[in-house]
C-alpha cells in the first residue's frame with residue numbers, strides 16, 4: 001500500500017534565537033519565532049507524514065497552548081510522529097522537501113540535514129531530497145521576514 005502526504009509551514013524570523021532547520025543549528029544572525037524551536041522544515045515534514053497517515057497535523061498532536069511543548073526540540077516531535085507511522089506498519093518510500101528562504105544560503109547545510117532526517121525517519125539518505133529556493137526577493141520570504149517549507153512524503157506498507 002502507498003500513502004502520500006504533504007506539509008507546509010511558515011515561521012517568522014526573530015532576534016536572539018538560534019536558527020534550527022532540518023534538525024541542525026545553522027549559523028545565522030537570526031532565528032525563527034515559535035512555541036517550539038520553530039524548525040519549519042521538520043514541521044512541514046511531520047505534517048506530511050501525519051497527512052499520509054490521516055492523522056491530522058502537528059498542532060493537533062503537540063498543541064502550541066501546551067506548556068509541555070514550549071521550546072520543544074522538533075526532532076523529538078518528529079520522532080514521535082515517525083513512531084506512529086512505524087506502529088502502523090509503514091516505512092518511508094521517499095521524501096522531497098523545499099525550504100523557501102531568501103537567506104541564509106542552505107546549499108552548504110543540505111548534506112548534513114539529509115543525514116539527520118534520514119536518521120530520524122530510519123530511512124536511507126538516498127530516499128531523502130531537500131531543496132532550497134529564494135523567491136527572488138518577492139513576498140514575505142523575499143523580504144526576509146521568515147522562512148517557509150513544504151514537503152511531500154510517500155509511505156509504504158507491505159500488504
Ligand SMILES: Nc1ccn([C@@H]2O[C@H](COP(=O)(O)O)[C@@H](O)[C@H]2O)c(=O)n1
Nearest residue numbers: 101102103104105106107132133134135
Ligand atoms: N536559501 C537558499 C535559496 C537557494 N539556494 C540555492 O540557490 C539556487 C538558486 O536559487 P533561486 O531561488 O535563485 O532559484 C537553488 O536552486 C538552491 O540550490 C540555497 O542554497 N539557499
Ligand SMILES: C[C@@]1(CO)OP(=O)(O)OP(=O)(O)OC[C@H]1O
Nearest residue numbers: 034035036038059062063064069
Ligand atoms: C510545534 C508547535 C508546538 O510547540 O508550535 P510552533 O513551534 O509554534 O509551531 P507551529 O508550526 O506553529 O505549530 C505546531 C505547534 O503546535
